Amino acid sequence: MIGFDEAFALLAEAVRPAGCERVALGEAQRRVLAAPVIARLDAPATDTSAMDGYAVREAEFAIPGRLTVVGESFAGRGFEGAVGPGECVRIFTGAPMPAGADRVIIQEVVRRDGDLALFDHALGGGRHVRVRGSDFRRGDALLPAGRRLDARAMVAAAGADVAEVELWARPRVIVLGTGDELAAPGEASGRAGAIPESVSFGVAGLALAYGAEMIDRLRLPDQPAVLEQAAAAALERADIVVVTGGASVGEKDYARAMFGPAGLEMIFSKVAIKPGKPVWLGRAKGKLVLGLPGNPTSALVTARLFLAPLLAGAAGENPATALTWRPAPLAGDLPPCESRETFHRGTWGEQGVVPVGNQDSSAQKALAAADVLIRRRPGSPAATTGETVEALDF
Ligand SMILES: Nc1nc2c(c(=O)[nH]1)N[C@H]1C(S)=C(S)[C@@H](COP(=O)(O)OP(=O)(O)OC[C@H]3O[C@@H](n4cnc5c(N)ncnc54)[C@H](O)[C@@H]3O)O[C@H]1N2
Numbered sequence: 001m002i003g004f005d006e007a008f009a010l011l012a013e014a015v016r017p018a019g020c021e022r023v024a025l026g027e028a029q030r031r032v033l034a035a036p037v038i039a040r041l042d043a044p045a046t047d048t049s050a051m052d053g054y055a056v057r058e059a060e061f062a063i064p065g066r067l068t069v070v071g072e073s074f075a076g077r078g079f080e081g082a083v084g085p086g087e088c089v090r091i092f093t094g095a096p097m098p099a100g101a102d103r104v105i106i107q108e109v110v111r112r113d114g115d116l117a118l119f120d121h122a123l124g125g126g127r128h129v130r131v132r133g134s135d136f137r138r139g140d141a142l143l144p145a146g147r148r149l150d151a152r153a154m155v156a157a158a159g160a161d162v163a164e165v166e167l168w169a170r171p172r173v174i175v176l177g178t179g180d181e182l183a184a185p186g187e188a189s190g191r192a193g194a195i196p197e198s199v200s201f202g203v204a205g206l207a208l209a210y211g212a213e214m215i216d217r218l219r220l221p222d223q224p225a226v227l228e229q230a231a232a233a234a235l236e237r238a239d240i241v242v243v244t245g246g247a248s249v250g251e252k253d254y255a256r257a258m259f260g261p262a263g264l265e266m267i268f269s270k271v272a273i274k275p276g277k278p279v280w281l282g283r284a285k286g287k288l289v290l291g292l293p294g295n296p297t298s299a300l301v302t303a304r305l306f307l308a309p310l311l312a313g314a315a316g317e318n319p320a321t322a323l324t325w326r327p328a329p330l331a332g333d334l335p336p337c338e339s340r341e342t343f344h345r346g347t348w349g350e351q352g353v354v355p356v357g358n359q360d361s362s363a364q365k366a367l368a369a370a371d372v373l374i375r376r377r378p379g380s381p382a383a384t385t386g387e388t389v390e391a392l393d394f
């Protein structure tokens, strides 16, 4: 069995974006740039007022003093002329500075008397002028390739005056849930031996949250012929196929075998982690296949640890961006960690991270309560309140 870090390195090596496309900026939310965004203009495009007030010539400005107001400058419609000796221009935030003026006096310290502006209050030293290109220059790279267009990046992309951006294709994902015992939610209570198929819903939700295009989610019986056909069809349509259950050593654990006719090559199989040891990654027909254990908590933990980075990498980001571990104080007790690296489920509390009471790998109720994973390296001694642990948003 390989360790978590080794498995992660193999995953990061294996994953590539499927292709790229030009997309209108309004459709690009949350997606990842395949090419840098280059500014098409200077920002600001001219020297611009940062405040509402009066544009003056600093050299002849005095307190007390008076200047004749010779015009107005608005954002989008500047003053055409120049500010001459003894003159000033009424100006508003975002408006171009008129020729000749180099300072703005905020209106709060100015008295108006007809065409005259009277300055008799002491002022702060600010010039309140944003110089042309002081934010960025035409030709500057505002966002690098690989950057996800989050809310802040969208502002810079639009500010660059680009209508379209070059993006990596969104990874298309199909989730296949396997097991004869699985029934559609709503149908299990009436069928002997059945349980609700729950895992694929969570895996699909996680995939959506990490930028996938979810193209299908299927529930399949443990019948090799059906499974092989579903595997072949999924490999045609998806970039990443996730198969849940049947990952272990049971007599009906067909998850790997169903991809056999498609030429499955294993990248890793079994990782020394708890929960989720049976997780595996392979490739068939040029597509990645991720096998998750069927136990619901194991499935969601391995989806967080392996599917989230896989989707980041397939979307053009560094896969490691999906796993930002940070130090957090522990508010509770943890047992010693044995040979398998352990990912406890916990919640963020005021004093730090609190392990949830039920750490069983089949848990569903406790899974819903957890919002953090606490990472414990193999061989770590028991830990108690106040110690620092590694935590990941779950
Ligand atoms: N002799 C051994 N037995 C097991 C081992 C082992 O190493 N040796 N590993 C254990 C570990 S660890 C795990 S985790 C489980 C995972 O097994 P599978 O991936 O083969 O999962 P299944 O057997 O198909 O199911 C396990 C469990 O989860 C339920 N399940 C499955 N799919 C779903 C679903 N989509 N929604 C809700 N619940 C699901 C299933 O009914 C079982 O109860 O194996 C251990 N065994």
Ligand code: MOO
Pocket: 273, 274, 275, 276, 277, 278, 293, 295, 298, 361, 362
């Ligand atoms: O490691 Mo399994 O994933 O115990 O449940």
